Amino acid sequence: MDFWRASSLEEQIDVAAGRQEADLVLKGGHVFNVFLRSWEDADVAISGNKIVGIGKYTGKQNLDVTGLYLTPGLMDAHVHFESSMLSPREMIKVLLLNGVTGAITDPHEITNVLGENGFRFMLEETAGVPFSAYLMVPSCVPATDMDTSGARITPENMERLRNLSPRVLGLAEMMNFPGILYKQQLEMDKLKLFYKQKMDGHAPGITDKELNAYVASGITTEHECVTPAEALEKVKRGMYVFLREGSAAHNLVDLLPVLTKADNRRLCLCSDDRHADDLIEQGSINYLLEIGVAQGYHAEDLIPMATLNIAECYGLPQTGALAPGYLADIAVFENLQSFQPVHVVKGGAVVVKNRKLLWKSDPVLKMPGQSMNMPAVTVNDFKIPARTGRRMRVIGISQTQLLTSKLHLEPAVRNGEAVSDTKRDILKMAVCERHHNTGNIGLGFVYGFGLKKGAIATTVGHDSHNLSVVGTNDEDMVVAVNRLREIGGGLIVVSEGQVRATVPLAIAGLMSDRDAVAVNAQIRQLEFWVKELGIPEEFSTFMILAFLSLPVIPELRLTDRGLVDVVRFEHVDLWCD
Numbered sequence: 115m116d117f118w119r120a121s122s123l124e125e126q127i128d129v130a131a132g133r134q135e136a137d138l139v140l141k142g143g144h145v146f147n148v149f150l151r152s153w154e155d156a157d158v159a160i161s162g163n164k165i166v167g168i169g170k171y172t173g174k175q176n177l178d179v180t181g182l183y184l185t186p187g188l189m190d191a192h193v194h195f196e197s198s199m200l201s202p203r204e205m206i207k208v209l210l211l212n213g214v215t216g217a218i219t220d221p222h223e224i225t226n227v228l229g230e231n232g233f234r235f236m237l238e239e240t241a242g243v244p245f246s247a248y249l250m251v252p253s254c255v256p257a258t259d260m261d262t263s264g265a266r267i268t269p270e271n272m273e274r275l276r277n278l279s280p281r282v283l284g285l286a287e288m289m290n291f292p293g294i295l296y297k298q299q300l301e302m303d304k305l306k307l308f309y310k311q312k313m314d315g316h317a318p319g320i321t322d323k324e325l326n327a328y329v330a331s332g333i334t335t336e337h338e339c340v341t342p343a344e345a346l347e348k349v350k351r352g353m354y355v356f357l358r359e360g361s362a363a364h365n366l367v368d369l370l371p372v373l374t375k376a377d378n379r380r381l382c383l384c385s386d387d388r389h390a391d392d393l394i395e396q397g398s399i400n401y402l403l404e405i406g407v408a409q410g411y412h413a414e415d416l417i418p419m420a421t422l423n424i425a426e427c428y429g430l431p432q433t434g435a436l437a438p439g440y441l442a443d444i445a446v447f448e449n450l451q452s453f454q455p456v457h458v459v460k461g462g463a464v465v466v467k468n469r470k471l472l473w474k475s476d477p478v479l480k481m482p483g484q485s486m487n488m489p490a491v492t493v494n495d496f497k498i499p500a501r502t503g504r505r506m507r508v509i510g511i512s513q514t515q516l517l518t519s520k521l522h523l524e525p526a527v528r529n530g531e532a533v534s535d536t537k538r539d540i541l542k543m544a545v546c547e548r549h550h551n552t553g554n555i556g557l558g559f560v561y562g563f564g565l566k567k568g569a570i571a572t573t574v575g576h577d578s579h580n581l582s583v584v585g586t587n588d589e590d591m592v593v594a595v596n597r598l599r600e601i602g603g604g605l606i607v608v609s610e611g612q613v614r615a616t617v618p619l620a621i622a623g624l625m626s627d628r629d630a631v632a633v634n635a636q637i638r639q640l641e642f643w644v645k646e647l648g649i650p651e652e653f654s655t656f657m658i659l660a661f662l663s664l665p666v667i668p669e670l671r672l673t674d675r676g677l678v679d680v681v682r683f684e685h686v687d688l689w690c691d
Contacts, residue, residue: 119462121162129159130166130438137161138462139173140444142180148422148435151414158184160442163461167438177464179446182456186421186434187215187443188399189246190385191356192287192314192337195236196223196624197387197657199574199605199617199637201477202239202247204630208390209245210465210473212398213445213455216246218428220286220314225252226577227485227549227622229265233275235482235621237282244460244473246443248428250286250314251275253304256578257289260665260685261556261673263578264485264549269303276308283428284312287337289577289666291317292683294331295324305331312428315353318517318667319344325351335427337384338667340365340515342372349380354427356384357419359402361392362657364514366405373411382427383420387576389657390630391637400445400453413450478627485622486573486602488548488581491555491595496544496588498532498557500525504689506532507677508540509662509670511562513653516661520670520679521561522690532559534586536566536648542588545663546581546595547674548573548603548623554674558688560584560662563655566648568609569594572656573623576664580674584659598623605656607643614643 121129121137128134136159144153145168159171195205195217209217219240224232233252240247251272256263267275276282285308288294293301305313309332317328318338329351337356339345345355349372359366363386372381383402397404399420406416425434432440446457458466465473510519526535534541540561547554569585571594581598585591585608594608597616603623607614617636620627628636644655665671665678672678679686 119162121164126161126164126166129161132171136166136171136173138175138177138459138464139171140177140179140184140446140459142178143182143184143446145436146183146185146417148186148418149437151418158436158444160459160462163442164432165436165438165440165442168436177457179457183447183450184436185417185445185447186436187445187458187460188213188420189424189434190214190217190399191382191424191427192335192384192386193217193219194221194223194387195219196221198390198393199619199624199626200390200630200633201621201625201627202236203243203475204477204633206240206243206245206247207471207473207475208393208630209398210458210460211455211469211471212393212400213447213453213458214398214400215443215445215458215460216248216433218248218250218283218424220250220252222252222255222286222577223579223624224622225265225267226255227264227579227624228482229267230271230275231482232265232622234278237279239479243475244463244465246433248281248283250284250312251282251308252286254289254577258665260678261578261663261675262547262549262552262554262580269307272304272307284308285314287314287316288333289316291320291328295327316666321347329353337386339369340517342369342375345369345372346375349376354380354382354423356382357402358384358386359405360385360387360657361389362387362654362661363516366402367409370406370409370411373415378415378419379423381419382423387657389637389654390633391641394630394634397453400455403453404451407451477629478621481620481627482622484602486548486599487551488546488599489551489553490599491546491592493588493592495555496542496557496591498542498688500527500530500532501689506559506688507670507686507690509543509558509560509672511560511658511662513562513650516667518662518668518670523561536586539564541565541584541586542591543582543584543662543672544591545575545672545674546583548581556672556674556676558672558677564649564653568607568614568647570607570644570655570659571595571598572605572659573598573603573619574605574656574660576661578663578673579623580663582659582663605640607640607647609647615640
């Protein structure tokens with residue numbers, strides 16, 4: 115499949131002028147003009163990997179798209195491929211089937227586990243594919259010093275990674291915004307290294323003069339807004355704001371009203387973190403378009419947010435529009451409600467035809483090294499001695515947001531130990547370090563999971579990706595942790611001492627080496643057992659669990675080194691004063 119064949123300038127001119135047949139013509143469709151936000155009934159002529167004409171054309175190959183809607187190939191403004199639990203190539207297959215032909219990726223998950231080798235793995239696995247996978251250099255590996263990551267990326271490492279490929283565009287989300295505001299030397303070194311390139315932001319809730327300082331540092335994007343007011347203020351200060359809809363963070367509907375307050379040129383769509391089952395059954399960026407239209411917004415206002423706006427944000431030439439000279443990346447939809455593509459063209463080649471993927475590839479070309487380096491655990495590792503008359507700091511979780519609340523609750527005590535209390539939905543949680551065999555285990559409690567029996571565990575734990583486990587009893591927690599240690603990482607459900615379901619993640623404990631269909635089947639079995647153990651149907655269990663160890667999103671988190679008060683940015687004791 116010759117999806118990057120470049121034709122000569124002379125050939126492009128001749129085809130555009132009608133003196134020579136095009137390589138491919140999409141005939142008779144409704145063509146979206148992203149510049150005017152309007153539709154035009156016309157053919158689209160392609161020479162090599164470029165669109166050369168909109169009008170009436172004939173081609174060596176003609177694809178009848180009469181009555182269908184043609185848009186530029188969709189893009190994702192900010193995504194972590196690893197969160198899908200699919201290998202990069204399997205992820206790309208799923209994205210193509212959803213009309214997504216490009217993405218700005220931040221591989222900081224695998225880089226936190228495997229360091230530079232993880233970044234190189236993602237770069238190599240996304241080479242030579244019918245997809246524009248751009249990479250941003252992870253800025254915070256580790257995200258903070260509040261936990262233990264598998265690697266540390268210094269400015270020296272970053273400079274090497276920056277120069278690996280033209281597909282490396284800049285610096286990924288700067289999560290340590292206090293470090294920027296207070297001019298920590300390490301953060302200053304990173305900013306200066308990438309000052310002439312694109313730098314992504316991550317600063318939820320920042321406002322007023324602190325926002326001015328953050329933007330003045332050279333950071334120009336934000337995907338963590340949760341209210342229209344916050345989004346509008348950041349647009350006012352010149353930022354590109356990404357409206358996010360992931361598997362755990364559902365911000366799109368709340369943020370869409372900003373469309374009535376601001377020109378949409380500074381608004382983009384992103385998925386950030388989205389599981390394989392949601393990608394397969396709902397979609398990717400096309401699903402966000404579907405949500406927007408269902409909320410009463412015009413497709414003509416939403417489509418630029420998934421195409422041209424992203425290309426302009428990242429300085430991608432000849433990308434994001436259906437016009438002469440632009441890359442021939444095209445999504446063909448049956449209607450503007452469901453946004454399920456019938457055909458997809460990438461780089462001038464038809465990669466999806468009649469909803470069937472034509473591109474073939476093994477899930478993984480070359481596996482990276484193993485990533486589980488931790489001791490087995492016993493029930494003694496999870497014991498928490500109670501303190502008479504003292505309340506506990508408990509993580510309160512939300513079913514729709516990544517933000518947590520800081521609760522002070524009375525413990526349930528049995529035999530002098532603080533234990534899980536299913537009646538009050540207060541469950542024990544542990545985070546076990548898995549990279550350096552330190553034996554670190556952080557212990558705490560979480561409110562709001564709904565688990566009635568058993569335990570669940572995962573080696574996907576942003577951003578350091580240690581092993582997190584939540585359970586109603588220590589025995590099942592031990593079984594879950596030790597089984598994941600044996601299989602090289604993954605997701606697991608245990609009850610009554612029995613492993614009920616697993617999703618093995620052989621690639622760094624983050625991604626599967628199986629195809630997307632197999633992974634989806636494993637996830638479905640996992641979710642069946644999660645619901646059997648009492649967790650509500652609408653709850654994105656493992657995505658929520660994966661973020662409970664991330665000590666950069668307020669308010670309270672648990673790492674392998676203990677509880678972290680994110681607002682105060684310090685470790686705190688489980689027991690309140």
